[in-house]
Amino acid sequence: MQTYLKKRIAIVIEQPALNRVLDALDRLAVTGYTVYPVIAGRGREGSWRADAMVSDAGRMVSVVCVCDPAKVDSVVEPIYKIVARQVGIITISDCEVIRPDHF
Amino acid sequence: MQTYLKKRIAIVIEQPALNRVLDALDRLAVTGYTVYPVIAGRGREGSWRADAMVSDAGRMVSVVCVCDPAKVDSVVEPIYKIVARQVGIITISDCEVIRPDHF
Amino acid sequence: MQTYLKKRIAIVIEQPALNRVLDALDRLAVTGYTVYPVIAGRGREGSWRADAMVSDAGRMVSVVCVCDPAKVDSVVEPIYKIVARQVGIITISDCEVIRPDHF
Amino acid sequence: MSAFDLALANLLSPMVLFFALGLSAALARSDLTIPESIAKFLALYLMMAIGFKGGAAVAKSGVDLRLVGVLLAGMAISALIPLIGFALLRLTTRLSVVDAAAVAAHYGSISIVTFVAATQALTSLGITYEGYLIAVAAVMETPAILTALLLVRRARPDSGHHEGREGLGALLREIGLNGSVVMLTGSFLIGMITGERGLKAVSPFVNDLFFGMICLFLLDMGLVAGRGMREGLKSLSWSAIAFGLYMPLISALIAFMLCFALGLSLGGTALMITLAASASYIAVPAAMRLALPEAKPSIYLTLSLGVTFPFNLTLGIPLYVWLAGRVV
Amino acid sequence: MSAFDLALANLLSPMVLFFALGLSAALARSDLTIPESIAKFLALYLMMAIGFKGGAAVAKSGVDLRLVGVLLAGMAISALIPLIGFALLRLTTRLSVVDAAAVAAHYGSISIVTFVAATQALTSLGITYEGYLIAVAAVMETPAILTALLLVRRARPDSGHHEGREGLGALLREIGLNGSVVMLTGSFLIGMITGERGLKAVSPFVNDLFFGMICLFLLDMGLVAGRGMREGLKSLSWSAIAFGLYMPLISALIAFMLCFALGLSLGGTALMITLAASASYIAVPAAMRLALPEAKPSIYLTLSLGVTFPFNLTLGIPLYVWLAGRVV
Amino acid sequence: MSAFDLALANLLSPMVLFFALGLSAALARSDLTIPESIAKFLALYLMMAIGFKGGAAVAKSGVDLRLVGVLLAGMAISALIPLIGFALLRLTTRLSVVDAAAVAAHYGSISIVTFVAATQALTSLGITYEGYLIAVAAVMETPAILTALLLVRRARPDSGHHEGREGLGALLREIGLNGSVVMLTGSFLIGMITGERGLKAVSPFVNDLFFGMICLFLLDMGLVAGRGMREGLKSLSWSAIAFGLYMPLISALIAFMLCFALGLSLGGTALMITLAASASYIAVPAAMRLALPEAKPSIYLTLSLGVTFPFNLTLGIPLYVWLAGRVV
Ligand SMILES: Nc1ncnc2c1ncn2[C@@H]1O[C@H](COP(=O)(O)O)[C@@H](O)[C@H]1O
Numbered sequence A, B, C: 001m002q003t004y005l006k007k008r009i010a011i012v013i014e015q016p017a018l019n020r021v022l023d024a025l026d027r028l029a030v031t032g033y034t035v036y037p038v039i040a041g042r043g044r045e046g047s048w049r050a051d052a053m054v055s056d057a058g059r060m061v062s063v064v065c066v067c068d069p070a071k072v073d074s075v076v077e078p079i080y081k082i083v084a085r086q087v088g089i090i091t092i093s094d095c096e097v098i099r100p101d102h103f
Numbered sequence D, E, F: 001m002s003a004f005d006l007a008l009a010n011l012l013s014p015m016v017l018f019f020a021l022g023l024s025a026a027l028a029r030s031d032l033t034i035p036e037s038i039a040k041f042l043a044l045y046l047m048m049a050i051g052f053k054g055g056a057a058v059a060k061s062g063v064d065l066r067l068v069g070v071l072l073a074g075m076a077i078s079a080l081i082p083l084i085g086f087a088l089l090r091l092t093t094r095l096s097v098v099d100a101a102a103v104a105a106h107y108g109s110i111s112i113v114t115f116v117a118a119t120q121a122l123t124s125l126g127i128t129y130e131g132y133l134i135a136v137a138a139v140m141e142t143p144a145i146l147t148a149l150l151l152v153r154r155a156r157p158d159s160g161h162h163e164g165r166e167g168l169g170a171l172l173r174e175i176g177l178n179g180s181v182v183m184l185t186g187s188f189l190i191g192m193i194t195g196e197r198g199l200k201a202v203s204p205f206v207n208d209l210f211f212g213m214i215c216l217f218l219l220d221m222g223l224v225a226g227r228g229m230r231e232g233l234k235s236l237s238w239s240a241i242a243f244g245l246y247m248p249l250i251s252a253l254i255a256f257m258l259c260f261a262l263g264l265s266l267g268g269t270a271l272m273i274t275l276a277a278s279a280s281y282i283a284v285p286a287a288m289r290l291a292l293p294e295a296k297p298s299i300y301l302t303l304s305l306g307v308t309f310p311f312n313l314t315l316g317i318p319l320y321v322w323l324a325g326r327v328v
């Protein structure tokens, strides 16, 4: 089966800033994204657990966006600007898809 | 530590069609799969949020299946047939494992 | 945008053993991890669904840890010792990051 | 009470106000949400409570022949309304065959929350109704889906292969065993079997809490409807939106005429009309994703949730109660 | 009441019928589910309500010496039953040492839902019971786990290294601080401290809602048990399934004999027998995954949830109530 | 009642004991947890119940001029306390400008659970209070956030660019439309509109269940506070921890003095003092993550949840009730 190389941008970001990331993605030329729940984690800001919180502050979610390798930089840069100020990380990896026009 | 190359097939599919995907995987020669919840997303069908739905229609889940590179085509093809008709995407990427016989 | 190569270690482990994995990661020199919920799956121990359980036994979670390629072995080995005895799998893949010192 | 007084009392009920709260919050983009699992719990609770109470009421009143007639009438309404809806949609809008059939299916089926809101409106007016109406609600959930499938098959005789390996049988099984239908029917049967005695034991749960739980559920419905309006309305044509407003009235009129023959009480008539006028947004959308995946959810969900549900909840119900008064 | 009448009344109670609804839905592959977090909430509620009420009852009746005797008897039963269970399993089935020990641990420990169902059955028969029985339930949760660990160590003296770095101490801490044990014991203590006054304030929550919440919980148990049957039964041998049916009876007989010495009321005796006969499916499975990870969950979960729980809920409880009548 | 008797009665109330249970469980590293969605449901329920009841009370008593005065006083307290808190933090601790401003914002805003616990303490003492205090609670949620932003701007005039594209307007909108504020205000208005009649319909839900639900919520707060203590306290200096203990007293004194002019009843005065003394941990932390992301959540969350909340719940509330007795 013929596949096409794309990039998978994975962002872990604190919940209160999620809308900013999604709004930014909406403004950028990406065809979509998927948001995953996160139930616990540890980073420079220490460890946390969703079940042990009353506020959304400190809780994380994860956004995954598959896009064309040519577009990666134009997507990552504005997102990185948001993430750098908040609690969160960005990773980028390769992936293949079947319908290249979809991404 | 010695590792072995495998393929990671990641499917985002609308909840009502999940059972069809899993049934297909059960019929195929994969050793297992993992289903992740999804809380929000955007695609060609517009954006959605799990917290803002009363029906399972329009809600997504994500299925990840790790399998042998030799088997990828025979797994992806029937799954793609299901996904192509529904709301959803498929991505494939490389990964390494420690117990090659497990996948 | 300049990126740096890291490794992404993904562990699927049964919920009751999660604390052991996290404690091990805390002892190892990793800068953080992210824990994702899992809602269903199939493996050698058969298939399961979170909604169809009353006990945490048999339920899975997924831990993702991004770390330096040089550290992979020292991280995977102790984790593998735990996972090998329990229900669970480990996969390793490449990814890129923007802030290399963060991982 | 005049239709106007009815409407006013309805609009100022806590139920409708909580719906309005949710709607406004969603339209204003507040981050107020009801977690997914809580919304599912509220829906389960609703089915359980309304089913159990209906069953217990039937256990008390006994089953008579009229019950059978009303059940059959309900199924007929559910199966026939989609035909009218489909024809109207094809005439007045540019929806494709599949989209029109999918939308039509929603209007043949029913909305249990609209039903419950109508029962509460009746209760607050001191009007009683036959317990078995809840069984009628249960049997009206699915026939409309079958009609929609037949409509598509007729228009596109080759579409059969789409069900692929799963086949029509598997599809019907999936649809018939839908969780909300099972919960409603099961609770109804348990209520029937355990009767007064059972009802007494669960009464604080299914009766006392009921109103508060519905308020919460309607808050959630408001949030969902508001989001649907924000996202979905722009993709709908005016003719489609108009359909979401006049179709419930057509369905109500059909039920209204049928009710002259059914011999239901005032409350029962009002509920029967409400069932006909209400549109599904739980069972049918899920079934459509399996049976007619090409149909666009943004169309049928927005129409049912963002247009018809708010209309029925606010203006429809008082109108249907008033209409019922013309029958009995 | 004859044993037969008891059984019939029990089978037609809403609780058992909701369990049957869940079971049928799961066996028919309906998509009816109770979200995970709701099931956890129902379990927490159950522990809180039953614990609080037990504690308040003890605050009223006062603590006497008998309480201490009954607590010790409960612990002894929990610690000893696994020995019998283990021997029977090794004799009659092909289960490995580890699997047999893990299964045996479940039968020494208790099922709080079975206990609650028995209290409801007693209440509906107008039979009272000692409030401290709930404390007995709490202390019976864990001794069985220790017995199972000792059984495995005796059979495989080298298995100690398996606890690795965590050590036995850490393991016992993890097991003893299991959430359900903490919730049950904590609520019991709060009930004891705040007594009548506290109970009055929370009564609508812990008393009035109780029956409805249990019905929902049993619906979930039915769904879980049904899925367990569908997936797990095929992997069990007939001799193992038989064990799931006769072992509760053996445990019941042991408790029955002990009860002649304990001087409990009729209701208290019935509950003591029920506790002995019930098998754990929350605390022990989680502990087994940590302490004996080689034991297969498909075996012990299926036996406890898919065989013994349905048996106890339907036929066991009336039998144990009847048995209790032979003691007092 | 002496302050000591008040404190003792408060410490032995089920609410405080459930909080203690959660705290101990978390400190002992038990795996007891309340699922995230249940905690959110409990919070929503709380807002709905307290809001509705407050609104219905105002509908009964009518709106008078005093209401306006008290609302303005509440806003003023909320806006001014952060100034004092900020000055004290900068003087006594090494917190940065941003961290100090963020912490100060929490103490100007309010904790609805502390408020509810105080109402329950009053009820158990047979003391009544003005229904509109809940509206005061709602208006006190956000002014403190604005003060904190102004403090940071003054200290770092260049920091404006940080709001970047979103701008201050968008920020205020996000903060003002926070879910908990919307739920509280909305329910209050619905209570006011539907009055006695509405309250009667939802009373079993919002009144009878209330106490039990609060116990569960406080169990969760205990779990959260315990985890906060375990993880966060070590990163706090002694001077910061001390701030978490004396700041509520300073706020209480300010409210105390203001109350001589407000003419509230005994209960109303106690609640006003409690509101001033309480510190936010839902609305403000979320707002801080958006408005001042450089501020460390480990500082403000630990202080508010791990220090001030437990203090207010156990010792603060009886003290504030006693203080109120000195005013009226
Ligand atoms: N090395 C890592 N691997 C995986 N996830 C991480 C890692 N570091 C941080 N995270 C995630 O990113 C969140 C924020 O990290 P930080 O900004 O370092 O506090 C954490 O709570 C984790 O969920």
Ligand SMILES: Nc1ncnc2c1ncn2[C@@H]1O[C@H](COP(=O)(O)O)[C@@H](O)[C@H]1O
Pocket (backbone or CB within 6 Å): A030, A031, A032, A033, A034, A035, A064, A065, A066, A067, A102, A103, B012, B040, B041, B042, B043, B044, B045, B046, B060, B086, B087, B088, B089
């Ligand atoms: N480019 C993308 N990156 C990540 N997820 C996507 C992307 N496009 C679509 N998705 C996910 O797939 C679902 C269905 O997409 P679609 O079939 O395009 O409507 C969406 O709701 C998203 O969750």
Ligand SMILES: Nc1ncnc2c1ncn2[C@@H]1O[C@H](COP(=O)(O)O)[C@@H](O)[C@H]1O
Pocket (backbone or CB within 6 Å): B030, B031, B032, B033, B034, B035, B064, B065, B066, B067, B102, B103, C012, C040, C041, C042, C043, C044, C045, C046, C060, C086, C087, C088, C089
């Ligand atoms: N081939 C696979 N691909 C993806 N996930 C898997 C695979 N095999 C196992 N898993 C996951 O790992 C869990 C434990 O697997 P096992 O130890 O084989 O029972 C399963 O429940 C799945 O969630």
Ligand code: NA
Pocket (backbone or CB within 6 Å): D081, D106, D107, D108, D109, D110, D111, D251, D275, D276, D277, D278, D279, D280
């Ligand atoms: Na209809």
Ligand code: NA
Pocket (backbone or CB within 6 Å): E081, E106, E107, E108, E109, E110, E111, E251, E275, E276, E277, E278, E279, E280
């Ligand atoms: Na037992």
Ligand code: NA
Pocket (backbone or CB within 6 Å): F081, F106, F107, F108, F109, F110, F111, F251, F275, F276, F277, F278, F279, F280
């Ligand atoms: Na304050």
